Amino acid sequence: MRGEGALDGSPMTEWEISGSSESVEEGLLRIGLSEPVSTMDIHKTSSDYMIPLNIYERLFEVWVDEDGVAWLVDGLAEDYSVENGGQTYRFTLRDDAYFSDGSKVKASDVAFSFARMLTLPGSLQTDFADIIYGADEVMGTPGKIPEGIRVLDDRHLEITLSEPFEGYLYELASPSCSVLSESFVTRAGDDYGSGVEQTMGSGPYAVTEYSEQKIRLERxxxxxxxxxxxxxxRKVEIIVLPPALMAQAFLEGGLDILDTGLINPDAEEIIIHSDRWKDRIVKRSRVDIKYVMMNLDSPGLEDIRLRRAIQMAVNRQDLLDTLYGGEGSLVDGIFPKGLFGFSEENQGWLKYDLEEAKRLIREVPDVDKIHLELAANSQSNTRTLTALEMIRQDLEEAGLDVTIVSYDEKTLMYLRRNGSLMMYSGEWTADYDDPDNFIYTFFGSSEKTHSRSSHYDDPTVFSRISKARGIQNRKARLAEYARLEKILVQDNAVWIPLYSTGHQFVLGDRTASFSPFWAGWSSMYFRDVVLKENNETKSAQGSSR
Incomplete structure (x- = not known):
């Protein structure tokens, strides 16, 4: 199909999609993405996970059962043991794992992959390997292996951490810890992940076509x-489509699964409330938090009274109702509902209170001279930009001078990592099921708070966050995380926690079933999709007309 499309049924004539559901090749899954995949190199992205999830493998994987419960299962690791008080892990690799060129997966490939997270200049995955003993000594130095990684033979590997970490196995199941081929990556050099000939893994699928508009994979x-x-x-076709065209492509039988988070809210409302699709909706709660970060080094924001006033002034429930139809829940801390370690005790304290916000603002010295800037990604979707405008209006109603400043995505990320943004809205969805994935990522050190444009700086809290990783008693560990969450968000008002949202997918006629990623990502395992046989599809279409 090609051209502009709309929900009124007008034809699309601009974008090529492989046939209607009646003529499509059996075993082919067709899905849409809203943005091009910038790279297939897992170490150079922190968001483009659709391809890495399916072309790479990890030592462990996460499966979701029929009740929606996530389970850690063996992946490349056939067996493991934990020694040295939870600090040393020994892994035995399965003997039947091969990369898509037929070469065997070896322990040296695992060692190379984990070291590359640290040594690749500009790596976006250092957080997932910096706990390995000796990580600091090899950071940003290509070709080096940290002292804590030992290859024993082709099937056996030992990893020693700088300190015990109860959540380490779950971390190893994240896309960030995907295993790459050392020899292949070395040959590809800086071009690794940039095209079909420069990308390879040992996962269920291999890439056969890669462009800004279309990606194809085969078993x-x-x-x-x-x-x-x-x-x-058996095969996958991923098409990059703008929101209006994506909705239309699905309605015309050109997509097999529709991610409603990638289409316009008005179109989402029409589709999910349609009698045609009401029984084809699959829901998964996101294990995520949407938030507004505040730069504690910015004029005015160093005053905790102003930060607390901002927390109270944002009508979070109104945002959730307006933008998501109420599908979701308010979050009052750092850890979202559904995450291991979520603390009910830290919920319910943050109330929308415009009058109290105004009172606190009046206490701030020279508040009339404070000008707040709320950064926006000019390429964000309508829902995100609307949320920023609603937040700006709430703060303005409380008596603050706030301007939304738009940047292109590259500039925004540069300014954020350099600690230069004053305020910005963000979202974090769990990579692995442990509180560490949230609290350490944002507030684990002064370097991390700087790169998030927070500049919160309390060495005692940083030390406690680091030590919490190694607490062996699970109850005591979770209690410490709850205390730290309270210190950061309630006592120090480091950010504005907003909410977690639901995620809905709609199954096309060719799709028998689909289990979304356990944390509610848009990225999915293609193994979790079951397609109907062609004769079943025709029967389903006939009964729906």
């Missing part, structure tokens, strides 16, 4: 199936 002929795994999807 990796050398892939072993995990226990209980059955792959219905």
């Amino acid at each position: 990796n002929p050398y892939y072993h199936c995990l226990e209980g795994e059955s792959l219905s999807v």
Whole structure:
């Protein structure tokens, strides 16, 4: 199909999609993305996870059962042991794992991959390996292996951490810890992940076409199936479409799964409340938090009274109702509902209170001279930009002078990492099921708070966050995280926690079932999609007309 499309049924004539549901090749899954995939190199992205999830493998994987419960299962690791008080891990790799060129996955590939997270200049995945003993000594130095990684032979590997970390196995199941081929990556050099000939993994699928508008994958002929795994999807076609065209493509039978988070809110409302699709909706709560970060080094924001006033002045429930139809829940801290370690005790304290916000603002010296800037990504979707405008209006009503300043995505990220943004809105969804993935990522050190444009600086809190990783008693560990969450958000008002949202997908006629990623990502495992046989599809279409 090609051209502009709309929900009124007018044809699309601009974008090529492989046929209607009646003519499409059996075993082909067609899905849409809203933005091009910038790279397939997992170490150079912190958001483009759709391809890495499916072309790479990890030592462990996360599966979701029929009740929506996430389970850690063996991936490349066939066996493991934990020694030295939870500080040393020994892994045995399965003997039937091969990259898509037929070469065997070795322990040296795992060592190389984990070291590259640290040593690749500009790596966006250092957080997932900086706990390995000796990580600091090799950071940003290509070719080095930290002292804590030892290859024992082709199938055995030992990793020693700088301190015990109870959540380490769950971290190893995140896309960031995908295993790459050392020899292939070395040959590809800086071009790794930039095209079909420069990308390879050992996962269920291999990339056969890669461009800004379309990506195609096919089954990796050398892939072993995990226990209980059955792959219905043989080929995948990913098309990059703007929101209006994506909705239309789905309605015309051109997509097999519609991610409603990628289309316009008005179109989402029409589709999910349609009798045609009401029984084809799959929901998953996001394990995420949307927030507004405040730069504590900015004029005015160093005053905790102003930060607390801002927390009270934002009508979070109104945002959730207006932008998401109330699908979600307010979050009053750092850890979202659904995350291991979520603390009910830290919920319910933050209330919308415009009058109290105004009172606190009046106490701030020279508040009439304070000008706040709320940074926006000019490429964000309508919902995100609307949220920023609603927040600006709330703060203005409280008596503050606030301007939204737009930047292109590259500039925005540069300013954020350099600690230069005054305020900005963000979202963090769990990579792995542990509080560490949230609190350490944002507030684990002065370097981390600087790169998030927070500049919160309390060495005692940083030390406690680091030590919490190694607390072996689970109850005591979670209690410490709850205390730290309270210190940061309630006592110090480091950010404005907003809410977590739901995530809805709609299944097309060719799709029998689909289990979304456990944390509610848009990125999905294609193994979790079951397609109907062609005769089943025709029967379903006939009964729906």
